[in-house]
Amino acid sequence: MAKITGAQMIIKCLKEEGVEVIFGYPGGKVIPLYDALFDSDIKHILVRHEQGAAHAADGYARVTGKTGVCIATSGPGATNLVTGIANAYMDSIPMVAITGQVSRAQIGTDAFQEADITGIVAPVTKHDYLVKDVRELPKVIKEAFKVASTGRPGPVLIDIPLDVTTDLIDENFKVEINLPGYKPTIKGNLKQVKQAAKRIAESKKPVIFAGGGIISSGASDVLKKFVKIAKIPVITSLLGMGSFPEDNQLSLSMAGMHGTKYANLTFTEADLIVAIGVRFDDRVTGKLSEFAPNAEIIHIDIDPAEIGKNVKVLIPIVGDAKIVLTDLKNEYENYIEKKGIPDRKDWLTRIKYLKNAYPLKYDRNSSKIKPAYVIEKIYELTGGDAIICTEVGQNQMWAAQFYKFTQPRTLVSSGGLGTMGFGLPAAIGAKIGRPDKTVIDIAGDGSIQMVSQELSTAVTNKINIKIMLLNNGYLGMVRQWQEFFFKRRYSQTCIHNCVDFVKLVEAYGGVGISVKKKEEVEGAIKEALGINNVVLVDFWIDKEENVYPMVAPGSPISEMLESEMLEGV
Amino acid sequence: MGHIISVLVENKAGVLAKISGLFSRRGFNIESLAVGPTDDEKISRITLEVNAEEHSIEQIIKQLYKLINVIKIQELNPSNIVERELVLIKLSADSKARPEILEIVNVFRANIVDVARKSLMVEITGNSTKVRALEDLLRPFGILELVRTGKIACSRGSKD
The missing domain is CATH 3.40.50.970 (Thiamin diphosphate (ThDP)-binding fold, Pyr/PP domains)
Known part of the structure; x- marks a missing residue:
């Protein structure tokens, strides 16, 4: 041999x-x-x-x-x-x-x-x-x-x-694999699924909390079907974005520290949370003891260690999100066929009201380049069909807030670890994986400098990603905390004019576009999307723009800081 | 609350480090630890004693299960187990002290396993209470060295 x-x-x-x-x-x-x-x-x-x-x-x-x-x-x-x-x-x-x-x-x-x-x-x-x-x-x-x-x-x-x-x-040597201690539970306990279906049907104010587990198990379609039948609003975690289309009227987008006010209020008012493939991270729950005070929780997760770790659970179901959701949908259909469709008109009216009353806001009339404006334009000009990678910090939160994710696997963002410098190399990997898609890295000037050498990787391998750099000359998220909680003492967060990003990307052989006026934003994005090369667009955004709303650390998510300036905008 | 957890693991290098690492980074202190192969040489048993609240124990067991080399975990019910530890006690003892020590050792059904001119060594197996009682009685003679194994435990057979 x-x-x-x-x-x-x-x-x-x-x-x-x-x-x-x-x-x-x-x-x-x-x-x-x-x-x-x-x-x-x-x-x-x-x-x-x-x-x-x-x-x-x-x-x-x-x-x-x-x-x-x-x-x-x-x-x-x-x-x-x-x-x-x-x-x-x-x-x-x-x-x-x-x-x-x-x-x-x-x-x-x-x-x-x-x-x-x-x-x-x-x-x-x-x-x-x-x-x-x-x-x-x-x-x-x-x-x-x-x-x-x-x-x-x-x-x-x-x-x-x-x-x-x-x-x-x-060369043909083989040994069978042997993992006696590894047997993940895939199929959820049907008795508990039945109980969950019943509890959901009885609930007056249910909400679904969809996480990354929906995406990794490929359960988005089942989730959509279930929501269509059960008419329950859907909140996602950051990693769950794209698991349920944000242009659906039942989507409440992301909850948590920088989540939408309507999502946070919905959690607070709900009487039942159906959590699927999420782990109730502290960035979502805020002050744990006051999180969703009126809600019982059905928690579906493939990892039993996540169930009951942070929140008390009424019905735990260990299993693969797609398989459990399919069973849950079927059981729910059986249940309402026998007992009738639950009347949730009041709740859905309330959800609609919250969405209308507390939309995400920014100063649209400002002559400065507002980051939210840039993200909205990126969404418009890509038709929402791009893969969006983000760095970590303000850029990440603005991307999550103002880009409407409608498909699974279209947001690539470092959630749990919050790794600055993730976005650029992740975008390179994403573009290799999906060469058919426009891949955009929404970057910050702090994060990208942790990995800017990877511009070379992108250019030499003709991995034509587009970097939309929200450049504010600050380590913006930390600066925002310093503004709110440390009397504007901007200790070590100012990085103004430390590098000419246009020249930097050009040095590697890519294309740089500088945008210093609001009127140039749209044209620059269009131009970048049309160039067959790595492109970095350096947007000089409003320097001290904050991410709103914000739940202060240690506060319940029902208490959000909002910009007073924005009232009525 | 003291909990005794019995963990069956694959007998492979690095497994004990993974388990002890898990305890320390999740903020639990291991009170006692014993490791040895089972009747199947590919499988080892790790017996751990941990002080923690009920909720924390549940979480630590779930986290232990996530380790790929962990095969089975049992939390033992203290009222229905046989638990033992083995202790060797080296005492300072001249000829005058020996008779009294011997008497104590006999009462506890312990053994003298080594005798020297100015010292002797006592071996005792038993549960923590018995071991502690003997230790207390021997202390006045002057304990030179004390070595104990971690606790091991086995659940009793069913009584019906």
Whole structure:
């Protein structure tokens, strides 16, 4: 039987898992692996920093639903991946990260470029492996992809010593996977589903709280069908945006710290929350003891540890969102067929009133470039059909508020970890995953500078993403907190004029467009969308514009700070 | 409240580190810990004693289940288990003290496992109460060293 190297076996196994693209960066301990990759038709995108590889794999996974793959060398290569892995872990994104490691005999000796990467990432991975025998490779890689992509998805790291990649192995060597402790519950308990259907039908003021779980399980269509039948308003988490079309009259968009006032008030008035694939993050609930004071909670989640973690739950259902929702829809239909359609006219009237009374606002008459205006124009000019990646901070919240997400997998944003510098590399990954789509990174001038070297990755690989930079010369979200809660003492948040972004992108071979007047906004976006290259549009927005509404930390979500200036606008 | 959790895990490198890491980062202190293989050499049993509220224990068990190498978890009901720990106590003891120590050791059905000119070593197995009682009685003689295993426990057979 023909023998191949461990490195060749890795590539062979990745092919078997259907891997089409890898994001990575070579180094001493992965040279054999990159040598094997040289003969493969798997596409490799060379990033400029390993963090970019992890974020790109993450962005790729979010838009395709496939498992993202990244590679880094041992030591600093591996540790540079950590932020990206932690980001994927917090947002339940399927990812396999492969790291080189020093040879087996050198492990534990503080060898050159040695880091205990499995020890370092244990708290931020779903699982990790250190491969000590070339014969483990086929099994470990198969297991890693299974663990990463099933149940509650998440990142898995495989650490492979150099000499394992050079050892020889029979090319057809196989061992069955063996995961005795891994049995995610997929089908929800039908008795509880029936109870839930009954409780929903009896509820006078129900609301659905849809999260990233809807998107990762592909449950958006079922959710739409269920809502159509049950006529229940839908609030999403940040990661749930796109799971239910925001142009639907029952959509209340996002709740929480910067959520819509009508979503936060709906939570506060509701008597029942049907939460699906969400984890009641503190950014959503605000002061926990006053969150949804009148509501009982039905919580559907594939991860039993999320149920009852933050809020008290009346009916827990552990299972895959799509399967449970399908059962729930059927049971609900059966129930109302027998008992009649519940009358919720008052509640729906109230929802309609809240939406009309408390719309998202900004000063439309301002002569300055308002970030919300830019986002609205992006929405208009892309027909809402683009994939929107965001950085973290004000830019992210404005994007979430003013772009109407109507399709799943169209918002790519770092939710749980809140990673500045996520958007640009994630957009690169997203564009690789969905080359047919316009991919836009809504950026901030702080965030993008954490990863601006990835402009080079985009330009050299002709990954024609469009970067819409909301440039206010501040680390804006922190500045906003300093304005509200620290007497406007702008400690270390001013980054005015630190770089000419147009020249920066041009230096990499992309196109830069500077926009300093409101009248130029629309034309610049149109121009950017029409250019067949990486384009960065540098919008000089109103410097001290804040994100409203805002729930102050520690306050209940029913109490929102709003701009007084905006009354009546 | 002390809870005894018995965890069956795959007998692989790094598993114990994952479990203890999970406890520390979720803010729980492990009171006692014992690890050893079961009748199946591929599976180890980890017995943990943890002080925590009921709600926290529920959450920690759920989090433990998320570790891929964890196969099964049992929270043992303290009223229906046999629990044991093993303790070795090295005492300062000259010939004058020995008779009294021997008497105490006999009452507790403990054993003397080593005798030297100025010291001796007592071995006792039992539950925490018994071990603590013996420890208290021996303390006045001068404990030179005390080594104890973590607690292990097994649920009793059904009584019907």
